[in-house]
Amino acid sequence: MTEVADRTTAAAPAASPEDLETVQPAVDVAALGELLLGQWAVIRRTARELAGRPEVHKIEGLTHTEHRERVFSQLKYLVDNNAVHRAFPTRLGGSDDHGGNIAGFEELVTADPSLQIKAGVQWGLFGSAVMHLGTQEHHDKWLPGIMNLDIPGCFAMTETGHGSDVASIATTASYDEARQEFVINTPFRAAWKDYIGNAAKDGLAAVVFAQLITKNVNHGVHAFYVELRDPDTKAFLPGIGGEDDGIKGGLNGIDNGRLHFTGVRVPRTHLLNRYGNVAPDGTYSSSIESPGRRFFTMLGTLVQGRVSLDGAAVAASKLALKTAIQYATERRQFNASSSTDEEVLLDYQRHQRRLFTRLATTYAAGFAHDQLLQKFDDVFSGAHDTDADRQDLETLAAALKPLSTWHALDTLQECREACGGAGFLIENRFASLRADLDVYATFEGDNTVLLQLVAKRLLADYAKEFRNADFGVLARYVVEQAADVALNRTGLRQVAQFVADTGSVQKAALALRDEEGQRTLLTDRVQSMVAEVGSALKGANKLPQHQAAALFNQHQDELIDAAQAHAELLQWEAFTEALGKVTDSGTKQVLTWLRDLFGLSLIEKHLSWYLMNGRLSMQRGRTAGTYINRLLAKIRPHALDLVDAFGYGPEHLRAAIASGAEATRQDEARGYFQTLRANGSAPADEKTLLALKGPRSR
Amino acid sequence: MTEVADRTTAAAPAASPEDLETVQPAVDVAALGELLLGQWAVIRRTARELAGRPEVHKIEGLTHTEHRERVFSQLKYLVDNNAVHRAFPTRLGGSDDHGGNIAGFEELVTADPSLQIKAGVQWGLFGSAVMHLGTQEHHDKWLPGIMNLDIPGCFAMTETGHGSDVASIATTASYDEARQEFVINTPFRAAWKDYIGNAAKDGLAAVVFAQLITKNVNHGVHAFYVELRDPDTKAFLPGIGGEDDGIKGGLNGIDNGRLHFTGVRVPRTHLLNRYGNVAPDGTYSSSIESPGRRFFTMLGTLVQGRVSLDGAAVAASKLALKTAIQYATERRQFNASSSTDEEVLLDYQRHQRRLFTRLATTYAAGFAHDQLLQKFDDVFSGAHDTDADRQDLETLAAALKPLSTWHALDTLQECREACGGAGFLIENRFASLRADLDVYATFEGDNTVLLQLVAKRLLADYAKEFRNADFGVLARYVVEQAADVALNRTGLRQVAQFVADTGSVQKAALALRDEEGQRTLLTDRVQSMVAEVGSALKGANKLPQHQAAALFNQHQDELIDAAQAHAELLQWEAFTEALGKVTDSGTKQVLTWLRDLFGLSLIEKHLSWYLMNGRLSMQRGRTAGTYINRLLAKIRPHALDLVDAFGYGPEHLRAAIASGAEATRQDEARGYFQTLRANGSAPADEKTLLALKGPRSR
Structure with missing residues (x-):
């Protein structure tokens, strides 16, 4: 196929001799597609x-x-x-x-x-x-x-006054022993259920989350099955009211709305009672004694929302990159009427940087998602379903979902801009997907809040590890080098043995492009950041609550940054682990460049940290950008293969500019000018004539 | 007013003694509003x-x-x-x-x-x-x-095949001496006019840009007045066709579309002939001999599009910040049912960082826009209308429009996320404004292309300055310290005297918080980056075109970064200059903190550059983040004043959560719980009961 030949020979900016030391590798697109x-x-x-x-x-x-x-x-x-x-x-x-x-x-x-x-x-x-x-x-x-959809229903958890803070919802379900019923009540406007899908129009029933009160004791948040509407008239049942959330920034195919309850009675048996039950006489019982653990166990069954958003965000990023990279291999600019073989957009360094760094991140996020999904299946199938497994799953989902959903928005926007005005037309879908995915950053757990959950876990692990250590000397400590696959998958790299300041980190800094060098730098950063905040927060639990909160707040920004660094490391580890599954040498080479681009981009993004903390020398730091630029040029000939491996057809892309239409237009235009020149009917150019007259008349 | 008192006493995280050395300043909102x-x-x-x-x-x-x-x-x-x-x-x-x-x-x-x-x-x-x-x-x-709108019309410049590259448009206007008419022609599909507002439905006429050809010479792009549709039937006139661009990512109140011309004849006098004319006999004449300068002069009259987008982007950022900051001063989270006076969202460090850094940038962009608009008026009123003035205006617009339009999108998105699910509802407008402003980043000049124009100008100035210098020794040179207001306003700080490496830069690094320290760091970075690229590109104009392009491409990323650094400096200078106009001392103090936050945020964003290039020590670099956090706490009590000074009323904001509704809801909820506690009807909490039973039963 000439197309394949074109891709491989597409002129990338002058490669150094070292880049050419081997024959240009080829990507086995079909095999890579299977891996993905x-x-x-x-x-x-x-x-x-x-x-x-x-x-x-x-x-x-x-x-x-x-x-x-x-x-x-x-x-x-x-x-x-x-x-x-x-x-x-x-x-x-x-x-x-x-x-x-x-x-x-x-x-x-x-x-x-x-x-x-x-x-x-x-x-x-x-x-x-x-x-x-x-x-x-x-x-x-x-x-x-x-x-079978006979009962369209709602998941009525969130309230206007409480987004991410589910434990504080104010809807109550009070048990009435006399009638063996729960009475569901909305005490004030802030306790209206809000943003609830299916609530504005279609929902006939709902699982309503409310504070379970029996015998004048509040046993915390439980779920109740509540009928909302008459199946025939679709009118709200007595005591139930609500309103439409109206138009949203996207996802307008869903009828989000608000719900409120005034003395709505449901039978005792409508309590979804797997983790907590109320006997006919009003006695509460639960297999989980701790109210805190019970709450988190109930919410934990809902982690699949975060898992699936992580995967959907990666899928949307792939669609966008396929379209934008396809277009960039066809579109010419600033030279189209000249007779030479000009560059297409994708030959420009900045364009490569805009798209390839995001391509690398998409691969990393995709491989990380595979690990998350595997972990999810292990837990929910019962294969590996300990408390620790569930906690690891929660943490992993909380770490990856923020990064992938933000990444999808960033990628959709960058691809839209990289396609100029065409990118803004709905026929090319970037804007439509971006609008719909916008809310992925805040629903099923606000991204910023989720990263704080991750940080909490990192701090807890840190405290466990160093309970008896002298915090004063813990300014720096270094990575556990043994690659423990199981640990990586569960989310948290062991915070482990700390070695002398001048140990492997500085050595690794000499090899930015080596896998071990990247791993050491990325891991060291997570652990050092956690150690630093952990040290600063030491003893906070002994302070009065107000002071502890203030101390925590003074380090909130660092904490969130540490959680993000951790999640980035997980993505990098997942990408690296996936490389081990690739057998075709050409594919492995190209994917290794892409993994290196991902790793180097992370290091470049946080370069000031590495420099300020003595992990990289000034001179070494300056090589990161140069090496990234060289990786871009190496990846350029394989860019189309890398997006084709996503395996989406025209029926999924449905973007006018992903169809080859631009190449057809460009060919037609070039053919037109060639014909004009060939038959001598092209007008002369005033500039050329002036040049012939000599410099004085310019 | 209690509201004012509340603001000033709102608990910011523990301030250091130094912060409290003076009485809390107050912002004169009305006077600041006038300034803005x-x-x-x-x-x-x-x-x-x-x-x-x-x-x-x-x-x-x-x-x-x-x-x-x-x-x-x-x-x-x-x-x-x-x-x-x-x-x-x-x-x-x-x-x-x-x-x-x-x-x-x-x-x-x-x-x-x-x-x-x-x-x-x-x-x-x-x-x-x-x-x-x-x-x-x-x-x-x-x-x-x-x-009076009797003639709704189009500005038909852009073609499907040519976005930012206007000089290459392919539509032709060939002069027919016999009939003294121009014949407008679209030679191929890529030359269809595209994304043209008013083209799909309303436009009765158009200014069509086409290559003017007479006596078999192409004189380059000129503008022609062409009637498009029958005013009565709205049908296209003979030879004219087109199609609808359809739905877009936003701005759907505008009927963008495509146009094409097949032998469409217009009278000779329909050439808009201020800068180029064709006599009845077909002789071309122009007051501007150079075709290149003529082209840029004609396009230069259209700079107002960029100027106005710059201002509109700032206005949209202001709307978003007013709504998000208002909401964040009312919204409580994670503690609403407790009895203490809990923090509102805006007391969280991360929330402050997300919103205040963008508030600071919005002020900077606004002041920079004022200078741009003044410059625009100077040129177009004829008060200062030299060639140099026009070039400065072009460069200034090309520098500021990318930053402010990207900033608006970033701010709208961050504000929308900072308001959670409520931010996604159209009733709060973030998503609507963001969708509409999306295309501001690529129309009227693609932002990335505009920054390259700025870079080109910086390189040209650099070359002019150092035409005879030895480039080898130009590794570093330093700022012209004299604040030349006129120069600042025109856009380009003089690239000037270079001094020894160890001069004022290192000294300035000791004072990150001083105005001069910030100026020196920001200016030095621009000049050093330009010098570095300039040095690398030296001699490129003597290379064959293909090699020169490849060399340029290898430095494209750095060039764009240099242009962006330059634009950021212009914003910082404009903010600093505006401080000089503030007479009220409290306002001046708060605005100075905000300017410092802007400056420090820029320095933090580019910290790796300052560290790698020896402009800041590792130790000094680490203070940037700390100082930013302290500025956030200082600004916190004044945040509402700073957004109120924008002067937008409810009729402009039209956001449900900017109305005080959240505070009303919070008050109602708190009142409810207070009443429950007061009359003893609150149920006991299972957690509390367990705690009373002792640790074993937890």
């Missing part, structure tokens, strides 16, 4: 085929009312096509496949993010809550109707 | 009053067809309210006020960015082209109809 599909490749292929059908595609320009109608009807299409039941019990028609369910779900984002999230509300949140927080009686009673 | 309104305060007030009227507000959720209809009718409203004629000749009903015209235009962004840009298309581009490129005959013939 990962463990649930079969399900992903099935889901992609479905997501490629026009029936589930977003139609741009609908009003939000029309879009809602369309998406609701598409949910039925998903049911009819067996696309959404994989996680449910086999005995009810599901397949008890938790990892596969998320894998398939993630692929829906290419059809319409509204459809994806609406399906997530119905089966991933509403249905999952009944399944994970309820018991068999609840499953038998409600899951069939939830699965 | 700037030179055209009267016009800005008038325009704001208009922009606050419901008649011109965006209605969310309209289809793009409905939105187009509404905006077109709003254009008539603007005409009827004398809002858009300030730049036109007094003799035709305008007031020859170029600066005032832009000032008023910028304020329209708060009503609906679509309305602003549609007005910009009609009067700022189409009308301006007739005015600046045409001669009196053209003015008399067409300006009245353009001004």
